[in-house]
Amino acid sequence: MDFELSEQHKILRDSVRDVVQREVVPRAAQWDKDESFPWEGVKKLAELGLMGMATPEEYGGAGLDLLGIAIAVEEVAAGDGSLALTVASHNGLCSGHILRAGTEAQKQKYLPDLAVAKKLGCWALTEPGAGSDASAMRTTAKKDGDNWVINGSKTFATQGSVGDVYVVLALTTPEKKQRGITAFIVDKGNPGLKVSRKIEKLGMHASDTCELAFVDCVVPDSARLGELDAGFSDTLRILDRGRVTIAALAIGLGRAALLAAKKYANERQQFGKPIGEFQAIQWMLADSATELDAARLLVWRAAVMQDEGKRTTTESSYGKLFAAQAAMKACNISIQIHGGYGYTREFPVERYFRDAKLCEIGEGTNEVQKMIIARAVIGRE
Numbered sequence: 246m247d248f249e250l251s252e253q254h255k256i257l258r259d260s261v262r263d264v265v266q267r268e269v270v271p272r273a274a275q276w277d278k279d280e281s282f283p284w285e286g287v288k289k290l291a292e293l294g295l296m297g298m299a300t301p302e303e304y305g306g307a308g309l310d311l312l313g314i315a316i317a318v319e320e321v322a323a324g325d326g327s328l329a330l331t332v333a334s335h336n337g338l339c340s341g342h343i344l345r346a347g348t349e350a351q352k353q354k355y356l357p358d359l360a361v362a363k364k365l366g367c368w369a370l371t372e373p374g375a376g377s378d379a380s381a382m383r384t385t386a387k388k389d390g391d392n393w394v395i396n397g398s399k400t401f402a403t404q405g406s407v408g409d410v411y412v413v414l415a416l417t418t419p420e421k422k423q424r425g426i427t428a429f430i431v432d433k434g435n436p437g438l439k440v441s442r443k444i445e446k447l448g449m450h451a452s453d454t455c456e457l458a459f460v461d462c463v464v465p466d467s468a469r470l471g472e473l474d475a476g477f478s479d480t481l482r483i484l485d486r487g488r489v490t491i492a493a494l495a496i497g498l499g500r501a502a503l504l505a506a507k508k509y510a511n512e513r514q515q516f517g518k519p520i521g522e523f524q525a526i527q528w529m530l531a532d533s534a535t536e537l538d539a540a541r542l543l544v545w546r547a548a549v550m551q552d553e554g555k556r557t558t559t560e561s562s563y564g565k566l567f568a569a570q571a572a573m574k575a576c577n578i579s580i581q582i583h584g585g586y587g588y589t590r591e592f593p594v595e596r597y598f599r600d601a602k603l604c605e606i607g608e609g610t611n612e613v614q615k616m617i618i619a620r621a622v623i624g625r626e
């Protein structure tokens with residue numbers, strides 16, 4: 246067991262960190278304030294190869310392993326959570342689903358443009374009445390000759406209004422519930438696809454999140470992604486990977502909050518000395534640093550296992566659950582150390598706090614992760 250990163254991973258980490266510090270950190274607060282999509286940031290990261298880091302080189306991507314992807318996402322998140330969410334969802338969900346289940350023709354058609362962010366991807370799974378419970382899905386796709394007609398609605402669609410390629414999950418055999426779900430690719434401009442509204446959120450303000458409506462949305466059978474009724478099983482495998490990257494995102498936010506707290510504790514004077522000299526502050530920082538480091542090890546373990554071709558449903562849940570909790574605690578501690586200033590927008594810690602909350606909800610809530618872990622624990626006894 247080797248806990249040392251390879252030279253290649255170290256170079257990746259340092260390169261992404263440098264670009265993020267120069268190009269992302271100075272702009273992140275304004276993107277958040279304006280609630281504007283960070284096109285500048287996407288362009289810079291695309292130049293670095295990060296918008297296609299999960300895509301093999303044969304389709305124009307960087308072909309990174311999952312450990313490298315986790316390292317890169319953490320670094321981006323340490324600069325801006327919204328941009329990291331864009332990177333993670335674009336790579337892991339839309340491109341990831343096409344890479345996993347797509348035909349060679351579909352991969353050749355979509356992946357090269359997605360890999361360089363010429364086109365952005367959106368993954369539409371969640372519905373107003375179907376979140377953690379996929380069996381409650383109501384969006385349908387009915388066969389009509391050589392075509393499929395999709396009707397229904399989706400919510401919390403990341404890149405919903407800026408996307409060009411949409412992977413949509415719909416019921417093709419409703420009586421089978423989640424075992425009757427199939428994925429389809431819908432292109433921007435399809436007259437049956439409508440952006441219902443942009444969703445205003447607590448955090449991740451610069452991440453585009455929308456509701457989508459599908460009204461007699463016609464796609465050819467060649468747009469079917471994967472086997473008929475296999476969409477949900479493919480989704481589970483995709484989420485095993487996606488939870489690793491969301492956990493890495495959480496660690497990046499927590500790390501940024503911890504660094505901000507350390508800096509402030511060394512500068513803020515009270516009772517004649519820096520507050521970082523008080524044991525109460527030191528213990529808060531020590532707890533947070535320990536938990537974030539432990540979370541990173543859990544995430545890296547899941548990533549390495551996936552890179553070895555192993556199934557990591559439980560390990561991905563371990564990492565996501567613990568990382569999300571550690572990040573929220575780090576952000577909360579950082580605000581507490583900043584005192585009243587932490588509650589203002591003068592310092593970035595309130596943004597980290599708002600952004601980090603998503604990590605306890607997105608791609609499976611903390612409670613869903615505990616359900617997955619509990620099933621594995623009970624099954625082992």
